[in-house]
Amino acid sequence: MKINLFIILFAILLLPFFLLISPLIIPIVLVFLVLFLKINYATIKGAAGERHVNRILNQLNSNYKVYHDLYVPNKRGGTTQIDHVVTSPFGVFVIETKNYDGWIFGDENQKYWTQVIFKRKEKLFNPIWQNYGHMKALKHYIGEDFEFIHSIVAFSPRATFKFKGGFKSARVIQYPQLVKVIMEWNIYKIGHAELQQINRALDRLILTDKKEKRELKRQHVQAIKIDRQMMAKKEIENIEQNVCPKCGGALSLRKGKYGAFYGCSNYPKCRYTKRVS
Known part of the structure; x- marks a missing residue:
């Protein structure tokens, strides 16, 4: 950058x-x-958003410790990049930043959300799902049994939310709300010794050598490309066998307003769909 x-x-x-x-x-x-x-x-835009959030999080008091841009080891032997992690006696907060403009549509169970700027529409992967993956990686790293972990998705104040309902598994907010929302958790949950242990584990992930960090980022990006290729291949294989790649349920061919598509038999619990190309 x-x-x-x-x-x-x-x-x-x-x-x-x-x-x-x-x-x-x-x-x-x-x-x-x-x-x-x-x-x-x-x-450039994403990095600018993360720097802005860095400045906001640094306003937190001494009860909180803030980490930025961590590459956390995951179960697959690779790494998961997390924008921000805040540790405190009240819990650990995993924050995904989205420096987006326009109207944002989506719900908790949709794989993709929609960004609308005038007449242009863009898809974005559900950031709640994305941050859930970050939380799983962090729990794998600091301890699977750790339960006081909270998901926050923070959008730019230039974004306008068009959500029909609330969210159960994450707080979806805008940058200026970050400090206030984090401080809503005000009951002590983590002892001093455990918190120090968590902080020491996260301190080990901080890279000061720029060359080393660039190489780690390159490896991370390469691993993501390979994962996506494998997931796409697996999805095709599952569809060919009429198996839902999301929940393992049976797929059936259906007709909709925009043409034929595969839908999961476990609907509405599973909302997986795939257009027939």
Whole structure:
């Protein structure tokens, strides 16, 4: 992220120099900057959101310890990247940040939520499910029996929620609410010795060597790509055998408003669907 910003700033600083040498170079540099920003926009925007949340969480008092951008070992032998973890005597908070604009639609049981900006619609993986995976990895790391762990999904204040109901397994809020929501848990649940043990375990995940962290991030991204390929392959195999890849129930071919699709026989408990291509 810092390297990307350095490239942009360096290119901007060189613009006057290019103008003196040859005015024709300016359009080329500008095209390069536009393409670079377009390719890296999601990464830059996500990192900006995480930095903003860092500043907000640092307002918490001395009862709380804040961790950012942790790569937590998971059961599969890889790592799970968690945006923010806050530890305290009142519980451990796992926070997933979403620096999104526009209207946000979704519910707890939907695999994908929808972001609407004017007439453009984009899918995003259910962040409650995403953060549940983060919590499972964290519990695997600090202790499977640990129960005082809470899920928070924090959106940018530029997002407008269009949810029809509430959520049971997570708090879905906006950045400015973070400190207030975390402090709603105010009953002591974790003893001093246990809290110190958790903090020491998380301290071991902090990487100060930038080169080492870049390599870990590269391995993490590569593992995600492989996992997605394997999941897609397994999903196809299950559909071919009429087995729901989500719950193991039977799939049946149905017809809907937008064409034929596979639906799970365990509906409404399982809402898995797959369009017929």
